[in-house]
Amino acid sequence: MTTLFEARGAHGERPSLTTGERIGSVLEYQLAVNRRTWRGRIFSRFLSPVFFLLAMGIGLGGLVDDRAGGVDGVPYLHFVVPAIVAVQAMWVAIGESTFPVLGNIMWDRMYDTMLGTPLRLRDLLAGHVLAVVGHIIMATLIFVGVAAAFGGFPTWGAVWCIPVAVLTGLAFTLPVFAFTARQEQDGGFNILFRMVVTPLMLFSGTFFPVAQLPVVLQPIAWVTPLWHGVEAGRALSLGRVDPPWLLLHLGVLVTFVVVGWVLAERSFTRRLIK
Amino acid sequence: MTGDTPDGDLLLRARGLTKTFGDFTAVDGVDFAVRRGEAFGFLGPNGAGKSSTMRMIGAVSPPSGGELRIFGLDPSTDGPRIRARLGVVPQQDQLDQELTVEENLWVYGRYFGLSRSQVRERAVELLEFAQLTERAKDKVEPLSGGMKRRLTIARSLISAPELLLLDEPTTGLDPQARHLLWDRLFRLKRQGVTLILTTHYMDEAEQLCDRLVVMDHGRIVAEGSPRQLIEQHSTREVLELRFDTDDHAEYAGKVAGVGERVEVLPDRLLVYAHDGDAAAAEVHSRGIEPLSSLVRRSTLEDVFLHLTGRTLVD
Numbered sequence A: 001m002t003t004l005f006e007a008r009g010a011h012g013e014r015p016s017l018t019t020g021e022r023i024g025s026v027l028e029y030q031l032a033v034n035r036r037t038w039r040g041r042i043f044s045r046f047l048s049p050v051f052f053l054l055a056m057g058i059g060l061g062g063l064v065d066d067r068a069g070g071v072d073g074v075p076y077l078h079f080v081v082p083a084i085v086a087v088q089a090m091w092v093a094i095g096e097s098t099f100p101v102l103g104n105i106m107w108d109r110m111y112d113t114m115l116g117t118p119l120r121l122r123d124l125l126a127g128h129v130l131a132v133v134g135h136i137i138m139a140t141l142i143f144v145g146v147a148a149a150f151g152g153f154p155t156w157g158a159v160w161c162i163p164v165a166v167l168t169g170l171a172f173t174l175p176v177f178a179f180t181a182r183q184e185q186d187g188g189f190n191i192l193f194r195m196v197v198t199p200l201m202l203f204s205g206t207f208f209p210v211a212q213l214p215v216v217l218q219p220i221a222w223v224t225p226l227w228h229g230v231e232a233g234r235a236l237s238l239g240r241v242d243p244p245w246l247l248l249h250l251g252v253l254v255t256f257v258v259v260g261w262v263l264a265e266r267s268f269t270r271r272l273i274k
Numbered sequence B: 001m002t003g004d005t006p007d008g009d010l011l012l013r014a015r016g017l018t019k020t021f022g023d024f025t026a027v028d029g030v031d032f033a034v035r036r037g038e039a040f041g042f043l044g045p046n047g048a049g050k051s052s053t054m055r056m057i058g059a060v061s062p063p064s065g066g067e068l069r070i071f072g073l074d075p076s077t078d079g080p081r082i083r084a085r086l087g088v089v090p091q092q093d094q095l096d097q098e099l100t101v102e103e104n105l106w107v108y109g110r111y112f113g114l115s116r117s118q119v120r121e122r123a124v125e126l127l128e129f130a131q132l133t134e135r136a137k138d139k140v141e142p143l144s145g146g147m148k149r150r151l152t153i154a155r156s157l158i159s160a161p162e163l164l165l166l167d168e169p170t171t172g173l174d175p176q177a178r179h180l181l182w183d184r185l186f187r188l189k190r191q192g193v194t195l196i197l198t199t200h201y202m203d204e205a206e207q208l209c210d211r212l213v214v215m216d217h218g219r220i221v222a223e224g225s226p227r228q229l230i231e232q233h234s235t236r237e238v239l240e241l242r243f244d245t246d247d248h249a250e251y252a253g254k255v256a257g258v259g260e261r262v263e264v265l266p267d268r269l270l271v272y273a274h275d276g277d278a279a280a281a282e283v284h285s286r287g288i289e290p291l292s293s294l295v296r297r298s299t300l301e302d303v304f305l306h307l308t309g310r311t312l313v314d
């Protein structure tokens, strides 16, 4: 007790924090919050790929392979697994960028708390985004591990699915942060899940090639990050890389990340600085 | 101490400070200055603009107009440097309900760049201070309102701030916890910590504040030490009269001229007079029979009532 009130030496100007320390302190907070729930999450992130692999890869895949001899000359399992890696990255990214972010904005108002300290707005944004990236990495590693055990990947190129999935997740994380910061309540998330997430999952060349869609619908797939993530991951996993296409896919994903960051910073400023 | 306050011991200066939200002006061109080591208070009815002012001082809410310097720095360009030296108790507790009591302190200390061992060490002292040691490992969510308030106050001290901003610090605290906090704040002040607080309790303002301003509708309507304010805006004594009526305004005319001024409250009349006993005798000699009459000294409450037309706690 005495030191608390006699700690005068601590007063006055302290050396200012480095950007790494600032972002690190926010990341630490997000990890502390997640420590309570990580066991449950790992469990569900382990089970959901198993379900998917059983249903799509083995169940549906058996049918497709018997009747059509696979897709694009490869077994259905090899076709669909890299796509599900990307879909799952999208799910995790969106799940972690909606309710938890709105909670920090308006329920526990942790962002306001952070803004009362030496942290800057972009520190708390970067720290939280990094925490989401951590979730995406964890989920992707688990999925890829499980899928590999099921024989889901024909080549070692599949290892590259991991960074591509993380990039795909990020391409969703930042725009969704921007979206969330404009919500007054969580009702908007239902629309996001029903009108964006589900159609994207179904029509981005995940379960069947985009070429199967009516021609007018195909361009829609081209402008969504998921299609690019799926195509890039699939090419790498199947060992069918076409460098210009790969660069295009990755370039689109990076563009979503960069533009998303600008939008997120703008919405956060509008929402939090009053 | 740091040589960055050009006005000598002035820690904070506001000139024409304004805050607007859309068309609405919440803070309307206020001027004030706070010296190092001082305890400075904002009094004012709900919506007067106290919290809006505090948030500008806390370098989280950008001023819409006027000039503000904190530690000689401009909050619009040096926000992080200013905030590194502040301790903030917002009007509403913003604690992470999912984390434990001690985790809330650790995490917060890290935002200021304190090391892990520093935050752990200080958390122990601060929990002692807030009388929450037994609850250190409990989640915040089930704590009582007053305990959460104490935790928020403890948290604001983790960075050993030189300026402490307290927005209604003791709202929700029981009398024992309030007195304990006053004692702690006194000690901090003796150590040279500058305090800026808002309150709806006049005893708190009188106890803690060297100087205070009364705000109403975004403007400062009076400024001075508690004693000066009472001298300037009230009489030495007050005669309180209660009558057997639903409307005390009926009796206002009858006692007119007894003191310098009469104030009508829903449940009593306040007669402001230099000599309260003499005023009571005068009421009696006019043949007016109150249910009860009481003479007391003027307090800040009377100043507040006179300046804003409202009681402090409403």
Ligand SMILES: Nc1ncnc2c1ncn2[C@@H]1O[C@H](COP(=O)(O)OP(=O)(O)OP(=O)(O)O)[C@@H](O)[C@H]1O
Pocket: A274, B021, B024, B026, B044, B045, B046, B047, B048, B049, B050, B051, B052, B053, B091
């Ligand atoms: N973010 C905001 N947007 C719009 N109006 C606001 C905002 N913050 C405050 N106000 C308005 O500004 C005025 C002053 O509010 P403020 O919170 O500063 O009052 P206060 O003196 O702290 O009151 P109280 O004693 O109730 O805490 C109020 O009318 C309030 O509605």
Ligand SMILES: [Mg+2]
Pocket: B050, B051, B052, B091, B167
């Ligand atoms: Mg207020």
